[in-house]
Amino acid sequence: MKNKILSAFIPLLLLISYDISAQEKGDKKIVYERSNVYVDDPLPNNLVPNKQTAIKIAEAVWLPIYGKKIYNEKPFTAELTSSGIWIVKGTLKDLDLGAKGGVAYIEIQKSDCKILKIYHGK
Template sequence: MKKHNVLLVVFLLIFFNSCSQEKTKSQKVVKSVVDKPNLVFKDLVPDNETAIKIAEAILVPIYGKKIYKQRPFVATLKSPNVWAVEGTLHTTKGGVAYIEIQKKDCKILKVYHEK
């Protein structure tokens, strides 16, 4: 019986010791990021592929999955700071979806569908 109690105590000591070490590791990671106040993030939307993925994620909830019929989407830099993404018209009638996304912070500036 005493042998089982000793094993239980040893197990608990090892368990609690490992838990405290994990907490210390995570605190060090957070502290290392906080210690760098001049940490500057680059553009959140760095290229046209990212802009297209974001545009699809925004357009599908608004217009539904039928928006995929306008693939391929084309992303161009409207200005140095704004991506313009629009669908491709495959018929002579209708229009395409259009969205403008700010490069630095992924802010959606415009969303509409032409007729």
């Protein structure tokens, strides 16, 4: 009786240990592997490669904070500083009429898309 239990238990134990090891291997994922195949490789130091991308990121961040009224500040401008930071701002309307007020402002790090500063002037 003891041999029958052992003979049934050992294959089951092996099957379970195989399943666990397969799951462990499956969890070890390579998120990004650098390769020299692509010339225009966007990672890891160029997550915000151009003005259009910086503006889209700024809009995505501003919209939940300031609402749709943010679109009244279009066109948005984006400039890249020498330290690799995109500065995106809205445009103040009616400057000819002596309008007062501020615009949305955001600083986005080019290398990793980190938001460094965000505010709206008054």
